[in-house]
Amino acid sequence: MLELRRLRLLAEFARRGSIAATAAALGYTPSAVSQQLAALEREAKVALLDRTARSAELTDAGRRLAERAEEILILVEAAETERSSQADTPVGRVVVTAFPTAAVAFAPALARSLRDHPQLTFVLRQTPGPEGAIRQVQSGEVDIALVDDWSGKLPGQPPSALKFFHLRRDPLVLAVPADHPLADRSRAVDLQRLREESWMAAPPGEPSRQGVERLLDTVGGARPVPWEFEGLHTILSLVAKGIGIAAVPSLGMAAGIEGVVTRLIPGPPIVREVYAVTRAASVRRPSVAVTLRAIYSAASDVQPPLPEE
Numbered sequence: 001m002l003e004l005r006r007l008r009l010l011a012e013f014a015r016r017g018s019i020a021a022t023a024a025a026l027g028y029t030p031s032a033v034s035q036q037l038a039a040l041e042r043e044a045k046v047a048l049l050d051r052t053a054r055s056a057e058l059t060d061a062g063r064r065l066a067e068r069a070e071e072i073l074i075l076v077e078a079a080e081t082e083r084s085s086q087a088d089t090p091v092g093r094v095v096v097t098a099f100p101t102a103a104v105a106f107a108p109a110l111a112r113s114l115r116d117h118p119q120l121t122f123v124l125r126q127t128p129g130p131e132g133a134i135r136q137v138q139s140g141e142v143d144i145a146l147v148d149d150w151s152g153k154l155p156g157q158p159p160s161a162l163k164f165f166h167l168r169r170d171p172l173v174l175a176v177p178a179d180h181p182l183a184d185r186s187r188a189v190d191l192q193r194l195r196e197e198s199w200m201a202a203p204p205g206e207p208s209r210q211g212v213e214r215l216l217d218t219v220g221g222a223r224p225v226p227w228e229f230e231g232l233h234t235i236l237s238l239v240a241k242g243i244g245i246a247a248v249p250s251l252g253m254a255a256g257i258e259g260v261v262t263r264l265i266p267g268p269p270i271v272r273e274v275y276a277v278t279r280a281a282s283v284r285r286p287s288v289a290v291t292l293r294a295i296y297s298a299a300s301d302v303q304p305p306l307p308e309e
Contacts, residue, residue: 002044011139015135046059047061090290095141096144103124107124134147148207163280172215174265182245183263200228202229208248211249
């Protein structure tokens with residue numbers, strides 16, 4: 001009999017591609033992962049990994065069993081969902097991961113909604129990028145991921161094991177100090193003038209940087225080189241102190257930042273799409289279903305300060 005826990009390790013190894021990455025994702029030591037996969041090989045009576053001194057990769061038999069493991073894990077979760085759905089009472093632990101601005105903007109509304117379910121334990125984590133968050137859903141590390149997409153490529157053709165739920169569109173807005181000339185709503189925002197400003201943005205590779213790059217592309221001429229800071233709150237606090245200006249997702253203003261004025265950016269809006277992602281087999285689980293409803297409500301109710309025209 002093949003042990004379910006070891007099949008999960010094999011499926012995760014197939015996704016991650018290394019023992020070290022598998023161990024980091026699931027909270028094991030690399031030696032523990034290696035030992036468990038070796039035990040699975042003995043159970044299966046076939047070599048699943050081709051090991052060298054520095055690496056390991058799946059054999060053909062390993063790939064076939066990893067595919068079957070994915071199917072088995074989906075069926076097991078579906079069975080658990082069916083069993084728990086008969087009770088209709090949200091119980092147990094639900095883990096949600098979210099990109100930082102969604103975590104900050106949605107957390108108060110989620111807490112208010114879910115405290116009506118005392119048998120439910122709710123955990124909210126932060127994961128910056130959509131790829132990592134989606135992998136965590138696939139691996140079972142989290143139940144729901146809130147992800148953002150600046151590229152328009154999501155959901156694409158998601159694996160059948162996943163469900164994407166569109167929550168809202170989140171436009172990029174201009175954030176300027178309250179005493180800055182651009183804060184004067186009697187004057188239109190001149191895109192060409194933006195070339196002369198001191199810009200701040202997240203480092204390259206951060207999801208929000210994609211929106212900023214698209215804005216800077218529309219300015220024309222020499223692209224301003226932004227100062228780079230980790231964390232939207234850090235950037236907005238520096239805007240409030242008059243250090244420079246920034247283009248930020250409107251959700252980033254949901255908590256309210258004194259000393260910062262937001263303005264609409266002329267031209268076609270630059271937006272990101274916000275999604276909730278979960279495993280298809282867990283959608284009907286009462287704890288997941290009630291959390292998804294709370295997320296929908298939070299995404300609809302959060303209203304960042306309106307940009308000044």
